[in-house]
Amino acid sequence: MIGEIGHFCLIVALMLALAQGILPLLGAARGRSTWMAVAQPAAQGQFLFVAIAFALLVSAFLNNDFSIAVVAQNSNTQLPTPYRVAAVWGGHEGSMLLWVLMLSLWGIAVSVFSQRLPTAIVARVLGVMGLLGAGFLGFLLFTSNPFARLLPAAGEGRDLNPLLQDPGMVIHPPMLYMGYVGFSVAFAFAIAALLSGRLDATWARWSRPWTTIAWMFLTLGIALGSGWAYYELGWGGWWFWDPVENASFLPWLAGTALIHSLAVTEKRGVFRSWTVLLAIFAFSFSLLGTFLVRSGVLTSVHAFATDPRRGIYILAFLVAVVGSSLALFAARAPKVGLGGGFKAISRETLLLANNVLLSVAAASVLLGTLYPLLLDALSLGKISVGPPYFEAVFVPLMAPAIFLMGVGPLARWREASLPDLAKRLRWALVAALVASGVSLAAGGSLLSCFGVLLAAWVAGATLVTVLERARNVPGSLLQRVARLPRLLPRGEWGMLLAHFGVGVFIFGVTMVKTWETERDVRMEPGTTTTLGGYVFRMDSVAEYTGPNYLGLRAAMTVTRDGQPVAVLHPEKRLYTAQGMPMTEAAIDAGLTRDLYVSLGENVGGSAFAVRVQVKPFVDWIWAGALLMALGGLLAATDRRYRLARESARQAPQPALIAGAQA
Secondary structure, rough: OHHHHHHHHHHHHHHHHHHHHHHHHHHHHOHHHHHOHHHHHHHHHHHHHHHHHHHHHHHHHHHOOOOHHHHHHOOOOOOHHHHHHOOOOOOOHHHHHHHHHHHHHHHHHHHHHOOOOHHHHHHHHHHHHHHHHHHHHHHHHHOOOOOOOOOOOOOOOOOOOHHHHHOOOHHHHHHHHHHHHHHHHHHHHHHHHHHHOOHHHHHHHHHHHHHOOOOOOHHHHHHHHHHHHHHHEEEEEEEEEOOOHHHHHHHHHHHHHHHHHHHHHHHOOOOOHHHHHHHHHHHHHHHHHHHHOOOOOOOOOOOOOHHHHHHHHHHHHHHHHHHHHHHHHHHHHHHHHHHHOOOOOOOOHHHHHHHHHHHOOOOHHHHHHHHHHHHHHOOOOOOOOOOOHHHHHHHHHHHHHHHHHHHHOOOOOOOOOOHHHHHHOOHHHHHHOOOOOOHHOOOOOHHHHHHHHHHHHHHHHHHHHHHHHHOOOOOOHHHHHHHHHHHHHHHHHHHHHHHHHHHHHHHHHHHHHHHHEEEEEEEEOOEEEEEOOOOOOHHHEEEOOOOEEEEEEEEEEEEEOEEEEEOOOEEEEEEEEEEOEEEOOEEEEOOEEEEEEEEEEEEEEEEEEEEEEEEEEEEEHHHHHHHHHHHHHHOOOOHHHHHHHHHHHOOOHHHHHHHHHO
């Protein structure tokens, strides 16, 4: 009865989502507190029933219940237990149930942590999230039932896609979905503000921590996916500008712009229209990614090959969400106002330029992703838009944004002085020029020198900002630096750490793009090859049997100047259920380089095709992403947001209801 109970739980969750989406919004519009009070228990009930359904599906996978179609399609009796759990979201239906679980989890988080906000605002936010939840639950129940029965039951499952049988796939999708779905909270706050007519600094302060947490999860999810591609696909790449990768990058770009726009709206009350539009588009890009992955229009290692009818549902849902929200914005925009004024040289201007650059960058990625699909859909031919386009268009747009990243934190609100900024940042510029010169002297290209220049500029400007803040603290230099963590708000530390992480990321990308080396060779036991000063010797190749695959494991000894460095064990696997071969690369990770070895096909006798690579500073890419995410976590836990919730609850609320009735 697991399938039937799970299906029933989803039906109950849909009913609760409809109640959560309709009654609180009507109650807020008509000033009926009893209807608004439905929002929080309905959100909590929806989460409870979705969580029960998800737990039942996990149980079906763990118990190999092949009478449920999704279990038979994505699992196998020989599949290790951790991967049976990952198999829950390894297929379309289970991954959509995970999406709905994350959406309901965000809903219950808002209901618990927003109890000090005005009742009308919470009702509207949860009401919007309830309507979104109803849309996705309808998608599950009508087109993608995860509990659909397979009669007669299969005797054995097809097994999980071997590409997904990896520890990273246990963590990566939940993190990514938490980010995707998290932007629904920012979207809901924006719609609630439009409905209430209250687009001010207070609204931005309420929305900002939720947006930052969603951005943090999305950053981690993208980084984990990049890392998975690096070590799992076997050829050492970490970003391919794949359409599905771009689909996750688009909401990240919009979310980054939204975080900065919210900061200006909260501090100065300006950019309110910008902020609302960015909130709408950040979540809209998340829905677009869902459409691209699940409609069948893409062929990708990240995509689900599904029935196009599902794509029609998501496309219709996307049009309804975006169309209605933009129509509401158009109706309310004349009443929004422009806020306070500012000079041409000011922090507001720099952040506005940042928003423009990030928005244009997102548009360029969107164009490169959708243009081939549109041509194909219109039968105008097939073209491929790959890394050359994105690197030629995206990088020039990001370079000025990265330069502004160093200037912005030191610029004053309303009006700043250009000579003053130049004086305060002169040592950061000198350090950047010196670092670029060192790169050029080492034989780097002009493009790599420019990358080093940008990385050093961001890092140097961040350090200058910290030292500037320390000047306002009494005591010696060491005492001032020691007291800074307690005196500066977490939000500012989070900003600085995230900016520094961008510098680390740029440095890692520049180094690996410029200095990585690789060699494809024919090797057999006893032979050696040399690359980047390292000697790789193949010692042996042995067969072994895994839990659900047959494998070949090589032993490769790596030395440098006669000294042992590492012993690597690249593998070639054949997953027996699907007969699918897989390459498992072996990596010796280090602070300044990775040694990367992948075992290819047998080329005769005991010889194999082998690819060896030396990748300088490649791990700095993910270290930079981790620093960005940590910065987001620090910013989201700033004490000021807790105080804002407390003061909001004490504020009178009639104005909100009056604004809704106006």
